[in-house]
Amino acid sequence: MDFDLARQLxxxxxxxxxxxxxxxLGGLPHPETGRxxxxxxxxxxxxxxxxxxxxxxxxxxxxxxxxxxxxxxxxLFGYDPLVYNIGRGALxxxxxxxxxxxxxxxxxxxxxxxxxxxxxxxxxxxRISTSRCTEIxxxxxxxxxxxxQIFVEPVREHxxxxxxxxxxxxxxxxxxxxxxxxxxxxxxxxxKPSGEMTAALVNRFVERSKEVLRDKQxxxxxxxxxxxxxxxxxxxxxxxxxxxAAVAHYPMYRGLARLVGMQALTVGPNLxxxxxxxxxxxxxxxxxxVHYKHTDSAGEDGDFERKVAKLEEVDALxxxxxxxxxxxxxxxxxxxxxxxxxxxxxxxxxxxxxAKNTRQDxxxxxxxxxxxxxxxxxxxxxxxxxxAMAHAGRFKKYGA
Amino acid sequence: MDFDLARQLxxxxxxxxxxxxxxxLGGLPHPETGRxxxxxxxxxxxxxxxxxxxxxxxxxxxxxxxxxxxxxxxxLFGYDPLVYNIGRGALxxxxxxxxxxxxxxxxxxxxxxxxxxxxxxxxxxxRISTSRCTEIxxxxxxxxxxxxQIFVEPVREHxxxxxxxxxxxxxxxxxxxxxxxxxxxxxxxxxKPSGEMTAALVNRFVERSKEVLRDKQxxxxxxxxxxxxxxxxxxxxxxxxxxxAAVAHYPMYRGLARLVGMQALTVGPNLxxxxxxxxxxxxxxxxxxVHYKHTDSAGEDGDFERKVAKLEEVDALxxxxxxxxxxxxxxxxxxxxxxxxxxxxxxxxxxxxxAKNTRQDxxxxxxxxxxxxxxxxxxxxxxxxxxAMAHAGRFKKYGA
Numbered sequence: 001m002d003f004d005l006a007r008q009l010x011x012x013x014x015x016x017x018x019x020x021x022x023x024x025l026g027g028l029p030h031p032e033t034g035r036x037x038x039x040x041x042x043x044x045x046x047x048x049x050x051x052x053x054x055x056x057x058x059x060x061x062x063x064x065x066x067x068x069x070x071x072x073x074x075x076l077f078g079y080d081p082l083v084y085n086i087g088r089g090a091l092x093x094x095x096x097x098x099x100x101x102x103x104x105x106x107x108x109x110x111x112x113x114x115x116x117x118x119x120x121x122x123x124x125x126x127r128i129s130t131s132r133c134t135e136i137x138x139x140x141x142x143x144x145x146x147x148x149q150i151f152v153e154p155v156r157e158h159x160x161x162x163x164x165x166x167x168x169x170x171x172x173x174x175x176x177x178x179x180x181x182x183x184x185x186x187x188x189x190x191x192k193p194s195g196e197m198t199a200a201l202v203n204r205f206v207e208r209s210k211e212v213l214r215d216k217q218x219x220x221x222x223x224x225x226x227x228x229x230x231x232x233x234x235x236x237x238x239x240x241x242x243x244x245a246a247v248a249h250y251p252m253y254r255g256l257a258r259l260v261g262m263q264a265l266t267v268g269p270n271l272x273x274x275x276x277x278x279x280x281x282x283x284x285x286x287x288x289x290v291h292y293k294h295t296d297s298a299g300e301d302g303d304f305e306r307k308v309a310k311l312e313e314v315d316a317l318x319x320x321x322x323x324x325x326x327x328x329x330x331x332x333x334x335x336x337x338x339x340x341x342x343x344x345x346x347x348x349x350x351x352x353x354x355a356k357n358t359r360q361d362x363x364x365x366x367x368x369x370x371x372x373x374x375x376x377x378x379x380x381x382x383x384x385x386x387x388a389m390a391h392a393g394r395f396k397k398y399g400a
Numbered sequence: 401m402d403f404d405l406a407r408q409l410x411x412x413x414x415x416x417x418x419x420x421x422x423x424x425l426g427g428l429p430h431p432e433t434g435r436x437x438x439x440x441x442x443x444x445x446x447x448x449x450x451x452x453x454x455x456x457x458x459x460x461x462x463x464x465x466x467x468x469x470x471x472x473x474x475x476l477f478g479y480d481p482l483v484y485n486i487g488r489g490a491l492x493x494x495x496x497x498x499x500x501x502x503x504x505x506x507x508x509x510x511x512x513x514x515x516x517x518x519x520x521x522x523x524x525x526x527r528i529s530t531s532r533c534t535e536i537x538x539x540x541x542x543x544x545x546x547x548x549q550i551f552v553e554p555v556r557e558h559x560x561x562x563x564x565x566x567x568x569x570x571x572x573x574x575x576x577x578x579x580x581x582x583x584x585x586x587x588x589x590x591x592k593p594s595g596e597m598t599a600a601l602v603n604r605f606v607e608r609s610k611e612v613l614r615d616k617q618x619x620x621x622x623x624x625x626x627x628x629x630x631x632x633x634x635x636x637x638x639x640x641x642x643x644x645a646a647v648a649h650y651p652m653y654r655g656l657a658r659l660v661g662m663q664a665l666t667v668g669p670n671l672x673x674x675x676x677x678x679x680x681x682x683x684x685x686x687x688x689x690v691h692y693k694h695t696d697s698a699g700e701d702g703d704f705e706r707k708v709a710k711l712e713e714v715d716a717l718x719x720x721x722x723x724x725x726x727x728x729x730x731x732x733x734x735x736x737x738x739x740x741x742x743x744x745x746x747x748x749x750x751x752x753x754x755a756k757n758t759r760q761d762x763x764x765x766x767x768x769x770x771x772x773x774x775x776x777x778x779x780x781x782x783x784x785x786x787x788a789m790a791h792a793g794r795f796k797k798y799g800a
Contacts, residue, residue: 005462373772383462395464395466399481
C-alpha cells in the first residue's frame with residue numbers, strides 16, 4: 001500500500017498487533033518423503049491456529065526474486081522492498097548496532113589474503129576468528145585520516161565495517177572488492193563526480209592499512225564494497241500511527257527494525273526470552289515484531305531435520321503468543337530457506353493472520369500446500385501490515 | 401486496466417453486458433453456525449450460475465481497505481478508485497440527482513444543535529425529519545449572496561447539500577464541521593490561496609444562516625464539510641465504446657453512474673422493477689449496471705437473517721436476468737458488509753462472470769469459501785469490466 005494512502009487511513013485505537021517472523025520459514029519437499037519441513041514437523045498448535053486464521057502465502061519482493069534479510073523484513077514492515085532499498089554497507093553498520101548518522105558513509109569490509117604480487121589468493125583470509133578480526137580492527141581504527149573521522153568495527157570472522165564521518169561524503173564510490181581471486185584489489189573509483197573526494201579518502205585509508213596489515217597474514221589485505229549512507233525513510237509510527245517495538249536478538253534485525261522507527265528491546269536468543277520480553281513490555285507498545293532466527297540457520301546449513309525440530313520448538317511455545325491476547329497475530333516468514341537448497345529462495349512464504357473478523361477458508365494445516373487453500377491467496381508481503389491494520393480496526397473507510 | 405489501453409482495444413459489436421451489483425454482498429461467518437450470509441442462504445439458482453461461470457472474489461480498492469460506496473462502484477465500472485476519487489460534497493450532490501456543473505463547488509451539510517455559547521451539543525440536530533429539513537432548506541436557499549448563486553437541497557433527516565455556482569470558485573476550503581461536540585463550528589478557511597474567495601462566500605452564507613436558524617431549534621446551526629467540485633473523468637462510452645445505462649433506484653448510485661457517462665433510467669426500488677426496466681430498454685443500450693441495495697442495508701443494520709432473506713429474494717429472480725440472454729452477466733458486489741460487523745469491510749467480494757468461453761473451475765457454489773476455488777482467483781475489482789469486455793468479444797487483440 002502506498003504510504004500516502006496508509007497515512008490517510010491509519011487511526012489510533014487500543015488494539016495490539018504481533019508480527020511473529022520465523023526466519024527462512026518456507027521450505028521444499030525432502031526428496032525421500034516428498035514432504036516439506038513444515039509438512040514433516042509435528043506442529044499441531046500451528047495447525048489449529050491455521051484453522052482459526054485467514055491463511056495464504058506471501059511473495060516477499062516479486063515472483064522469482066530471492067530476497068536477502070533486508071528486503072524480506074522490510075516487506076513485512078509494509079515497505080515495498082523495490083522502493084526502500086538499503087545499501088549493503090549501511091545495513092552492515094546498523095546490523096551491528098552502530099549508530100550510523102545521516103551524513104556517514106559505510107562500507108562492508110572483508111579481510112583477504114594476497115600473494116607477493118598483491119593478487120588475492122583467499123577472499124576470506126581463511127575465515128580468521130572474530131577475536132583476531134577484533135584485534136586487527138583495533139589497529140586499523142587508529143589510522144589518522146585528514147578530511148574525515150573513521151570508524152572500523154568488527155562484524156564476524158573476516159568481516160568488518162568501515163564508516164567515514166565528515167562533510168561532503170558520498171556513497172558514489174565503486175567497490176574495491178573485485179569479487180574474484182587471482183586479481184588485485186581495485187582502487188576506489190568515484191561512480192559520479194560527487195564521489196571523488198570520498199574515493200580519495202578511501203584510497204588513502206587503504207594505502208595506510210597496508211602498513212598495519214603487512215604482518216597480519218593471512219589477513220594481509222582488505223576489500224571494501226557496498227558504500228552506502230543511512231536511508232531516510234518514513235517511519236512506521238508516522239505512516240501507520242503505531243508504537244512499534246522489535247523483539248529481536250540478532251543485531252541485523254534490530255538494526256532493520258530501528259531503520260523503520262521501531263524501538264529495539266533487549267532480549268535473549270530463544271523464543272522463551274521473546275515471550276518474557278513481550279510480557280514485560282506489553283503495555284508500552286501496540287505493535288511487536290518478534291524475530292525467530294533458528295529456522296533460517298538450519299535451512300542455510302541444509303539441515304532438514306534440524307529445521308523440522310526448530311519448527312516444532314516454535315509450535316511448543318506459539319500458544320504463549322496467542323495467550324497474550326493480541327487483537328491481530330501474524331505468523332510469517334521473511335523468505336523461504338528450503339533445507340534442500342541450503343540457501344534463501346524465491347518461493348512464497350507461509351502466512352496466517354489470526355483475528356476476529358477473518359474470512360474463513362478451507363486451510364486446516366500450516367504448511368506450503370495446505371495454505372494454498374487460504375482466503376488470502378498468494379499476495380505481496382508488503383500488504384501484510386495493511387491487512388493487519390484493517391483487522392485491528394486501525395484503518396478508516398476510504399471514500400464516501 | 402489503463403484507460404489508454406482500454407481505448408485502444410475496445411470495439412463495438414452487438415453484444416450485451418449486464419453488471420448486477422448486490423450492494424454490500426460479502427459477509428462473514430455467524431458466530432453460532434460458522435457460516436456466512438451466503439453460505440446460510442438457500443440460493444440454488446446462484447449456485448447453478450456459479451457452476452456455469454468463471455468465479456472469484458474482487459478486491460474493491462486494495463488489500464485491507466474498506467471502501468465507501470463511491471470507490472466500490474467506480475472500481476466495478478473499470479475506474480481505479482485510488483485515481484478516480486470524488487469529494488464528499490460532489491458525491492452528495494450528484495447523489496440527489498442535482499445537476500452539478502463543472503464550475504460548481506458542493507459541500508455536504510448537517511444541521512446541528514448549539515447551546516447559548518454557540519457550542520455544538522448535537523451534531524445531528526436530533527435527526528430532524530426529512531420534511532422538517534426540507535422546510536428549513538427552503539428558507540436557506542433564499543439567502544442572497546453577492547458573488548455566487550447558491551443552491552441548498554435537502555438530503556435526508558438532518559443532512560443537506562450546499563452548492564455554490566459562479567466564477568472563480570474553488571474546492572480548497574476546509575470543513576466548518578469540527579466533527580466533535582462541545583466545541584464551536586469552525587469558520588471556513590482556505591487550504592490554498594485559490595480558496596480564499598470561496599471561503600469568504602461560505603462564511604457570509606453561514607453568517608446569514610444564523611438569522612434563519614435562530615428559531616429552528618434543535619436545528620439552530622449548520623456544519624459543512626467535503627467542499628468539492630464535480631470531477632471531470634473519461635466516460636465509459638469514450639473508454640469502452642459502450643452505450644451504458646444504470647438501473648438503480650437510489651440517487652447515490654444514479655449519480656455515480658452519471659459521473660461515468662451512464663444514462664440513469666427510471667426504476668422502482670425492487671428487483672422486479674429492475675427486471676421490467678431492463679426489458680423495456682434492452683435494445684437501447686449494450687451495458688446495464690443493475691443495482692440492488694437491500695443486501696447492504698440489512699448488513700449495515702447488523703441483521704444477519706434479513707441479509708440472508710434478501711439474498712434469497714435475489715435468488716428467486718436472478719434467472720430473469722439470465723433469461724434476458726446477456727452475452728456476459730456479472731454478479732458482483734461493491735464491497736462486503738458483514739452483518740456481524742454492521743459496517744462496510746475490507747474483505748474481498750464474491751464475483752462470478754457467466755458467458756460463453758469462460759474458463760471452467762471447481763467452484764460449485766456462490767459463497768465466500770467456494771469462490772476461492774474459482775478460476776479468476778482474488779483480483780482487483782477494476783479488472784472486472786475489462787474481463788467482461790473480453791468475454792463479450794469487445795476487445796481486439798493486443799499487438800501483432
